[in-house]
Amino acid sequence: MSNTGTVTLTDDATGKSWKFPVLGGSIGPNVIDVRKLYGDTGYFTYDPGFTSTGSCESKITYIDGDKGVLLHRGYNIAELAEKSDFMELSYLLLNGELPNAQQKAKFTRDITMHTMLHEQIATFYRGFRRDAHPMAVCCGVVGALSAFYHDSLDINDPHQRMVASYRLIAKMPTIGAMAYKYSVGQPFMYPDNKLSYAGNFLRMMFGVPAEEYVMNPVVEKAMDRIFMLHADHEQNASTSTVRLAGSSGANPFACIAAGIASLWGPSHGGANEAVLKMLQEIGGKDKIGPFLARVKDKADHTRLMGFGHRVYKNYDPRATVMRKSCHEVLATLGIGSDPLLELAMEMEEFALKDDYFISKKLYPNVDFYSGIIFRALGIPVSMFTVIFAIARTVGWISQWTEMIEDPQSKIGRPRQLYSGQTERPYTPLHARK
Numbered sequence: 025m026s027n028t029g030t031v032t033l034t035d036d037a038t039g040k041s042w043k044f045p046v047l048g049g050s051i052g053p054n055v056i057d058v059r060k061l062y063g064d065t066g067y068f069t070y071d072p073g074f075t076s077t078g079s080c081e082s083k084i085t086y087i088d089g090d091k092g093v094l095l096h097r098g099y100n101i102a103e104l105a106e107k108s109d110f111m112e113l114s115y116l117l118l119n120g121e122l123p124n125a126q127q128k129a130k131f132t133r134d135i136t137m138h139t140m141l142h143e144q145i146a147t148f149y150r151g152f153r154r155d156a157h158p159m160a161v162c163c164g165v166v167g168a169l170s171a172f173y174h175d176s177l178d179i180n181d182p183h184q185r186m187v188a189s190y191r192l193i194a195k196m197p198t199i200g201a202m203a204y205k206y207s208v209g210q211p212f213m214y215p216d217n218k219l220s221y222a223g224n225f226l227r228m229m230f231g232v233p234a235e236e237y238v239m240n241p242v243v244e245k246a247m248d249r250i251f252m253l254h255a256d257h258e259q260n261a262s263t264s265t266v267r268l269a270g271s272s273g274a275n276p277f278a279c280i281a282a283g284i285a286s287l288w289g290p291s292h293g294g295a296n297e298a299v300l301k302m303l304q305e306i307g308g309k310d311k312i313g314p315f316l317a318r319v320k321d322k323a324d325h326t327r328l329m330g331f332g333h334r335v336y337k338n339y340d341p342r343a344t345v346m347r348k349s350c351h352e353v354l355a356t357l358g359i360g361s362d363p364l365l366e367l368a369m370e371m372e373e374f375a376l377k378d379d380y381f382i383s384k385k386l387y388p389n390v391d392f393y394s395g396i397i398f399r400a401l402g403i404p405v406s407m408f409t410v411i412f413a414i415a416r417t418v419g420w421i422s423q424w425t426e427m428i429e430d431p432q433s434k435i436g437r438p439r440q441l442y443s444g445q446t447e448r449p450y451t452p453l454h455a456r457k
């Protein structure tokens with residue numbers, strides 16, 4: 025971070041002026057440093073939804089929403105998706121550099137050694153209703169990890185922070201798969217450490233103890249790529265939630281549980297589930313026109329799910345990779361054409377030519393295609409957001425670690441524009457109307 029100049033704020037009512045520093049990063053817009061704004065002027069800034077607010081300095085992920093660029097530690101997501109894998113990307117996000125062969129082998133082994141859960145956690149699952157949403161179960165179980173792993177709760181000890189990070193990355197596929205197994209009444213599958221991260225997850229989801237699980241390498245590769253595309257996305261709602269929860273000194277398991285809760289919402293990680301539901305409801309190409317008319321009608325409140333993004337005002341680069349991956353998977357699995365994929369493609373074509381979407385810069389986001397690919401892989405709808413949470417755990421924990429290690433970080437405490445009642449006397453019960 026460097027000082028690049030100043031801006032002057034003038035209060036038109038009093039004629040008073042104040043100068044504020046402008047700070048620059050390595051790329052992207054500069055920021056006005058308003059940390060002294062309240063002390064100097066007596067004003068707060070007002071920015072609900074943080075549309076113009078930088079909440080932290082970060083070196084992990086960079087997004088240029090206008091150009092549709094996503095970089096992790098300086099590497100383009102499209103190149104990473106093609107040439108790298110999820111373990112390597114996880115190392116990169118956590119450590120800042122790509123691993124050499126030895127570092128990668130050690131990291132992969134270290135993660136693998138943490139895939140099992142404390143046996144008593146299985147009992148914990150049995151307390152949930154069978155029809156509980158797997159995200160509800162994951163939220164509860166991840167929060168409960170702090171009740172099981174007392175030796176990695178000290179956030180001031182770098183070794184304990186690292187162990188907690190590895191535990192979370194390693195155990196999330198086990199936790200997610202167990203949530204699914206519980207919901208369908210099948211026995212939990214223990215991890216098999218011979219398998220890759222993605223392969224292990226697939227076996228724990230779809231395998232049963234009575235049969236040998238036969239891995240399809242195309243499905244395994246597709247799952248690994250899905251994990252990569254969802255690994256981190258700078259200061260989105262769930263990541264900001266993790267940072268805010270962590271800013272009070274809360275333990276990492278509790279913070280990641282908070283992130284999972286935030287991710288669950290349909291405006292965030294729940295969107296891929298919503299896209300599939302939407303496409304099923306639309307039903308056929310002849311219904312696209314009337315559906316888009318509803319989307320454009322302000323009184324209707326219908327949104328084209330999987331379109332639009334707070335940051336991308338261009339194609340989401342992850343959607344480009346996901347779209348390609350979607351076609352590859354369908355072709356390789358011999359599914360041919362999925363009517364929902366065809367409907368999605370048609371919908372995309374319609375929307376990209378439509379003035380409403382053009383003028384508002386609404387493009388497909390990653391969720392527009394991920395639901396279809398999940399469907400092709402045989403993943404049940406209720407697990408879509410869980411898979412997102414498994415992938416995003418490395419991003420959350422990398423961002424949490426960066427925050428803990430940043431000497432500038434403070435407890436997050438936004439202020440407000442109060443518009444409620446001013447002070448008034450208490451009315452006794454008998455005197456109230």
Ligand code: ACO
Pocket residue numbers: 290291292293295319326327328329330331332333334335384386389390391
């Ligand atoms: N369909 C129709 N209109 C839309 C859509 C959409 N999907 N998204 C935004 N708009 C319109 C809004 O109605 C608004 O119009 P107005 O200016 O006339 O009022 C304008 O575009 C701006 O929308 P906002 O909601 O202010 O944009 P914001 O940045 O707050 O929202 C969001 C971003 C939540 C992602 C939004 O685009 C949306 O709801 N999309 C659908 C849900 C979705 O796909 N979410 C996944 C996001 S990606 C992820 O989490 C991995």
